[in-house]
Every structure is written in structure tokens, then in C-alpha cells.
Amino acid sequence: MASTSRQPLASTSRQPQTEIVNAFAGLAPPSASASTSATTSSPLPCNVFINHRGPDVKHKLATDIYNALTNMGLNVFLDSHNLHLGDRFPEALQQAMSRASLHLAIFSPTYAQSPWCLAELSFMLKTATPIIPIFYRVQPNDLRHLIHGKGIYAASFLEHEKKGRYSIHKLQEWKMALHEVSFYTGESIDNYE
Numbered sequence: 001m002a003s004t005s006r007q008p009l010a011s012t013s014r015q016p017q018t019e020i021v022n023a024f025a026g027l028a029p030p031s032a033s034a035s036t037s038a039t040t041s042s043p044l045p046c047n048v049f050i051n052h053r054g055p056d057v058k059h060k061l062a063t064d065i066y067n068a069l070t071n072m073g074l075n076v077f078l079d080s081h082n083l084h085l086g087d088r089f090p091e092a093l094q095q096a097m098s099r100a101s102l103h104l105a106i107f108s109p110t111y112a113q114s115p116w117c118l119a120e121l122s123f124m125l126k127t128a129t130p131i132i133p134i135f136y137r138v139q140p141n142d143l144r145h146l147i148h149g150k151g152i153y154a155a156s157f158l159e160h161e162k163k164g165r166y167s168i169h170k171l172q173e174w175k176m177a178l179h180e181v182s183f184y185t186g187e188s189i190d191n192y193e
Contacts, residue, residue, distance in 0.1 A: 047074045047075050047076065047100065047101045047102065048069055048074055048075075048076045048077065048100060048101070048102050048103070048104055049076075049077045049096050049097050049100035049102075049103050049104070049124070050062055050065065050066060050076065050077065050078045050104045050106065051103060051104065051105040051106065051117060051120045051121060051124065052078075052105075052106040052108070052111075052117070053106070053108050053110050053111040053113070053114050053117050054079075054114075055110060056106075056108035056109060056110055056111070056136065056137075060192060061106060061134075061136060061189070061192050062078060062106060063078070065104065066078040077096040077100065079093070093116075093120065094123065097120065097123055097124055097127060097129075098127060100127075100129055101129065101130075102129065102130050102131075102132065103124045103127075103129055103130065103131040103132070104131075104132050104134065105121060105124070105131055105132070105133050105134070105181060106133075106134045106136055107133060107134065107135050107136060107138050107142075107143060107178075107181075108136045108137055108138060109137050109138060109152060110156075111138070111153070112146075112152075112153035112156035112157060112174075112178070113156045113159070115160070115165075115166065118174040118177070118178075119174070121174070121177045121178065121181065122173055122174055122177040125177050125180060125181070131181060131184055132184070132185075132186055132187075133181050133182075133184050133186035133187075134186055134187050134188075134189060135186060135187065135188040135189070136189050136190075136192065137189075137190055138152055139188065140182040140183070140186075140188075141182070142182075143178040143179060143181060143182035144178075144179055144182040144183070146175050146178055146179065147175050147176070147179050153178065157171060157174075157175065
């Protein structure tokens with residue numbers, strides 16, 4: 001799935017891009033079949049953790065990728081499919097990220113508005129588990145230039161600073177996490193319906 005040219009991928013159907021799904025083929029169990037890929041009642045263990053901003057991609061791109069990967073026999077964690085009433089979600093998310101063989105981070109226009117997304121990304125980097133970024137309607141430079149106060153996420157970080165809920169150290173950690181992942185090879189998708 002090494003797309004270094006960052007050409008936008010277009011999809012007229014709601015099926016995830018073949019390149020994205022194929023990147024996970026090596027994680028599928030040898031005897032995986034669609035009939036054995038039902039969602040699990042527990043978020044653990046998982047092969048793939050999907051980090052995303054819900055309002056931007058949960059009901060389209062993230063769910064389609066989740067379905068395609070589970071149909072390949074992978075155990076995939078997507079909060080809307082794996083969290084249940086009564087679950088302590090911070091612990092469930094952290095356990096799923098810790099046990100994942102691979103993280104998929106979907107960066108979208110409002111991603112940086114969510115402290116949860118940013119905290120998950122920072123934690124994923126600390127696990128040293130591979131991360132595959134998908135740049136959905138954003139470009140790697142949007143993440144890269146944030147440390148200079150520029151790019152699509154700059155306004156979100158100004159808002160975080162204004163609210164004062166997070167220390168300058170924590171905000172800097174999140175900026176550095178975005179900056180680091182901006183150099184990972186991934187896919188750019190500008191149009192997905």
C-alpha cells in the first residue's frame with residue numbers, strides 16, 4: 001500500500017479502497033472466512049485498531065473498512081462496533097490499542113478537534129505498533145506544518161489552548177505525534193461517498 005505520490009483516490013461505491021484493505025491481508029488468519037468474521041463481544045485481542053474522528057468518517061469510510069477487514073477474518077476494533085453499554089471506554093480503548101498488531105489512523109478535517117483522537121494517536125505511537133495513516137480530505141502537510149501553527153488543524157489547537165483544559169506540554173505532545181505520523185507512508189482519499 002505504499003502510495004508515495006499522494007494522489008487522491010476516488011470511490012463511487014462505499015467499498016473501501018482495495019489498496020487499503022490489501023495492506024491488511026498478511027494479518028488475516030490462514031483459515032479466515034467471512035462466516036467466521038463476526039464482531040466479537042469483547043474488544044480484545046484485536047489485530048487492527050481504527051483511530052478516527054466519528055462525525056467525519058464513522059458511518060462511511062471507517063465502517064466500510066471495518067466491515068471489509070472483518071470479512072477477511074481480522075479482529076478489528078472500531079468503537080461503535082466493539083464498545084457495549086456499561087464498558088469503561090477509556091480502559092477498553094487503551095487495551096485494544098495495546099493489543100493491536102496494526103493501527104489505522106484516519107485523519108480528517110475535524111480530527112484535531114477531538115482530544116480523544118489526539119490522545120489515542122499519541123498512545124499508539126508509544127506502543128511502537130505500526131501505524132498506517134489515511135489522509136481523508138487532508139494532506140500530510142496539514143499534519144506536518146501544525147508545529148509551525150499552520151495547516152488545517154491550527155485552529156483546533158488554538159481552541160484547545162483557549163479552553164485551557166490541557167497543558168501546553170500535552171498539546172505539544174499531540175502536535176509532535178501528528179508531525180511524526182505525517183511522514184508515514186499512507187493513502188490520501190479526497191472523495192469517498
